Amino acid sequence: MxxxxxxxxxxxxxxxxxxxxxxxxxxxxxxxxxxxxxxxxxxxxxxxxxxxxxxxxxxxxxxxxxxxxxxxxxxxxxxxxxxxxxxxxxxxxxxxxxxxxxxxxxxxxxxxxxxxxSSDKVVYLFGRISPRLSLFLSILLRCVPRVKERARKIEISREGIGKGVRQGNILERFLHGLSLISIVITWTLEDFVESTVSMKSRGYSLRGRTAFSIYRFDNRDxxxxxxxxxxxxxxxxxxxxxxxxxxxxxxxxxxxxxxxxxxxxxxxxxxxxxxxxxxxxxxxxxxxxx
Incomplete structure (x- = not known):
């Protein structure tokens, strides 16, 4: 298990x-x-x-x-x-x-x-203590696998137009890699902002907010x-x-x-x-x- x-x-x-x-x-x-x-x-x-x-x-x-x-x-x-x-x-x-x-x-x-x-565990652990810290950690943990997946999709799409990191000579590969990094960083920053605004609009940082969880402390724990x-x-x-x-x-x-x-x-x-x-x-x- x-x-x-x-x-x-x-x-x-x-x-x-x-x-x-x-x-x-x-x-x-x-x-x-x-x-x-x-x-x-x-x-x-x-x-x-x-x-x-x-x-x-x-x-x-x-x-x-x-x-x-x-x-x-x-x-x-x-x-x-x-x-x-x-x-x-x-x-x-x-x-x-x-x-x-x-x-x-x-x-x-x-x-x-x-x-x-996972991000839901972070929300469970820190949601009642510090909603802001919980929001930051959950977004950070969720961001790592999403950045990898988005970078993979961007690289596949760029390979279709001949601008992949494994295409061209050394200088062109270097420039293609910089472009890929720039795109991923830009997308990541925009995703951070959108996630933060979305969570705030749902009242995530308000006082008195209740939290739902599916975790139970059983004999195994x-x-x-x-x-x-x-x-x-x-x-x-x-x-x-x-x-x-x-x-x-x-x-x-x-x-x-x-x-x-x-x-x-x-x-x-x-x-x-x-x-x-x-x-x-x-x-x-x-x-x-x-």
């Missing part, structure tokens, strides 16, 4: 916990678990597109690490000098890789958010909440025992790995892989019944 069939509050709790922990933990083991789980879950949701997108993030991580270590000089393990005489240290390189991996993992988790959280908070309890214990702490300046220092550390690692991995595990179990159960 897909994770998007669960209550919107469950989706919010999971993704908030996953993204916050990914940003907070700079420990290489916890960060590696976050990256691998985000990679695998995004591939499970989006397939080959996610594989290509996630693989494109890997060279960007190392490019950022190279740039960061080139302009930030801390640490005691010197590797070499740059062209202006500053030292490039092992600690700065490792910390650059850590920061780049964190950003990549967060981006992959957000791709999962776009695949799971309660069981998922129990599992999430059980895993978060182990993660909180790891934080209290300094198992997630690591220092990169002036040298790399972290607590030794103990048998209890593996319990925390497993609990964190279970937390991040819980939605995908439930989805795989539901698919297997469906195939058996079929």
């Amino acid at each position: 897909r994770f998007d069939s669960y209550h919107p509050v469950i989706n919010l709790i999971y993704f908030a916990a996953a993204i916050v922990c990914t940003i907070w933990f700079h420990h290489p083991v916890f960060l590696g678990i976050s990256y691998v789980c985000a990679f695998v879950y995004s591939v499970k949701l989006d397939g080959k597109r996610a594989v290509i997108f996630n693989l494109c993030l890997i060279p960007l991580i190392f490019l950022y690490a190279a740039w960061y270590s080139y302009y930030n000089h801390f640490g005691v393990t010197n590797l070499r000098q740059n062209f202006i005489g500053n030292q490039i240290t092992l600690e700065s390189v490792v910390y650059g890789i850590v920061r780049g991996t964190t950003v990549a993992a967060v981006i992959m988790f957000f791709s999962c958010v776009f695949a799971v959280v 309660r069981s998922f909440v129990v599992m999430i908070f059980l895993c978060l309890t182990f993660v909180a214990s790891a934080i209290l025992l300094d198992q997630t702490e690591i220092y990169y300046n002036p040298e790399i220092i972290m607590n030794p790995v103990t048998p209890m550390s593996f319990v925390f690692y497993v609990a964190y991995a279970v937390l991040l892989l819980l939605p995908m595990g439930l989805q795989i179990a539901g698919e297997i159960r469906y195939k058996r019944k079929k």
Whole structure:
């Protein structure tokens, strides 16, 4: 059973916990678990597109690490000098890789958010708290797939008149691509304005507005909440025992790995892989019944 069939509050709790922990933990083991789980879950949701997108993030991580270590000089393990005489240290390189991996993992988790959280769930979650914020987020989430579809249709129509991005020489392809981007941006801005005016004309931002929803918090959602908070309890214990702490300046220092550390690692991995595990179990159960 897909994770998007669960209550919107469950989706919010999971993704908030996953993204916050990914940003907070700079420990290489916890960060590696976050990256691998985000990679695998995004591939499970989006397939080959996610594989290509996630693989494109890997060279960007190392490019950022190279740039960061080139302009930030801390640490005691010197590797070499740059062209202006500053030292490039092992600690700065490792910390650059850590920061780049964190950003990549967060981006992959957000791709999962776009695949799971629909616009009606955003309206349900934020409609009563902040109608304006709910309107903005729902339009944004709805805009991403619509922009892709509109760009595809525009490209097909332009190919019919010989102005596709794969037609002509290099200069003509470049100009055709700029024209396509200009058309898509213009359409997107006009769509934003039309959507906002349409929602305001329906009284979306008025006080006292009621909201209708089809979501019910059932026993399945309660069981998922129990599992999430059980895993978060182990993660909180790891934080209290300094198992997630690591220092990169002036040298790399972290607590030794103990048998209890593996319990925390497993609990964190279970937390991040819980939605995908439930989805795989539901698919297997469906195939058996079929």
